[in-house]
Amino acid sequence: MSPRIGLSKQKVLEAAINIADDEGIEKVTMATIAKKLNIKPPSLYNHISSLSALKTEMALVGIQQLYSSMKANMEGISGDERVIALSKGYLNFARNHPGLYESTLAAPNAQDKEIYEAANKIVQLAVQTIKHYNFTKEEELHVVRGLRSLLHGFSSLEKANGFGIPIKLNHSFDYIMTTYLKGMKR
Amino acid sequence: MSPRIGLSKQKVLEAAINIADDEGIEKVTMATIAKKLNIKPPSLYNHISSLSALKTEMALVGIQQLYSSMKANMEGISGDERVIALSKGYLNFARNHPGLYESTLAAPNAQDKEIYEAANKIVQLAVQTIKHYNFTKEEELHVVRGLRSLLHGFSSLEKANGFGIPIKLNHSFDYIMTTYLKGMKR
DNA sequence: TGCCAAAACTAATACCATTAGTTATTGTTA
DNA sequence: TAACAATAACTAATGGTATTAGTTTTGGCA
DSSP states (O other), X not given: OOOOXXXXXXXXXXXXXXXXXXXXXXXXXXXXXXXXXXXXXXXXXXXOSOHHHHXXXXXXXXXXXXXXXXXHHHTTOOTHHHHHHHHHHHHHHHHHOHHHHHHHHSOSOTTOHHHHHHHHHHHHHHHHXXXXXXOOHHHHHHHHHHHHHHHHHHHHHHHTTTTSSOOSHHHHHHHHHHHHXXXXXX | OOOOOOOOHHXXXXXXXXXXXXHOGGGOOHHHHHHHTTSOGGGGGXXXXXXXXXXXXXXXXXXXXXXXXXXXXXXXXXXXXXHHHHHHHHHHHHHHOHXXXXXXXXXXXTTOHHHHHHHHHHHXXXXXXXXXXXXXXXXXXXXXXXXXXXXXXXXXXXXTTTTSSOOSXXXXXXXXXXXXXXXXXO
């Protein structure tokens, strides 16, 4: 009556991520995940401990993939172009994985150690990318915070249709990055 | 048995806003609002049509107050300082009204006409603030989008503890704004 | 004073996450 | 191969959510 499917924590996580990206993070419920996997909601508890734990896992995967997207986009590029490449890697990830991206910030458990470390890798990647400007440690902190504000703000507003008519968004992004980079020079 | 309280749509809205700012927007439910007003949840439907309609109203109020906060902070200031003042007005509002600020973006009904117009007033305020730079219309669009990205990104990351240890946040904000302003100059 | 509309109520529906307890399946071991 | 143990599915139930329907109470006005 209930033939076992080859289910695992991984498969559940993947299903949740697909729902988040395709239908929005608010559609990620035990019911929708179970339906996608052809099981009843309580059966999910054989693989995950709770919906909120699953969302924490989503956040972790999201942060790791965000890192990969940034890093892959930067390979073999240097100087200002490297900062631009990192930024486009960020934006591309946010655009291609809207639900997963959103989950990285709506993290229910922000003080999770794994999440902290994964997020820190991104910060370190950004720090490393601006090393050739020779900022002081404190200036580095400010500059990276600004970069992240710009990237998250743009991604977030774009997704929420916050810019009104979605015209010339790529052009705006390039202009904004150029503006910020210019301001970074002393 | 049920003496009438002087309830109104306004009072319901105020209760919801207080819950959002004090306990977080996710705590804004028919149950919590009703409890705060000493009535049963279904009685709320005598004043509002649904929770989602109420949240749309919250978004509108939030955007209007955000506008006021920015405008009030700018009064009598000109030049670069005026852009800084507008920005601090934005940040102050986001900090002082975290729940209401969040509701402005999590707007369930983004194509609401009133909301669009209120949001447009903010954009126009920003456009007017950078008029003395003599940008082209298109440059204005990009610059204002960048400013909004910076402001929303910073506010949002700060609230989500996205910056890690919350050290020197005001200093970072000033540094970032200075950086962006410097980049705006040609 | 009596009536009516507004605003409260209770009860019910349909969703949600989660837990407890049960059954079925699968892999391992005697 | 037969039996057992662990795993993973199930059903049923609990308490939470928003919402609707139908009922009662209240307070102001004719």
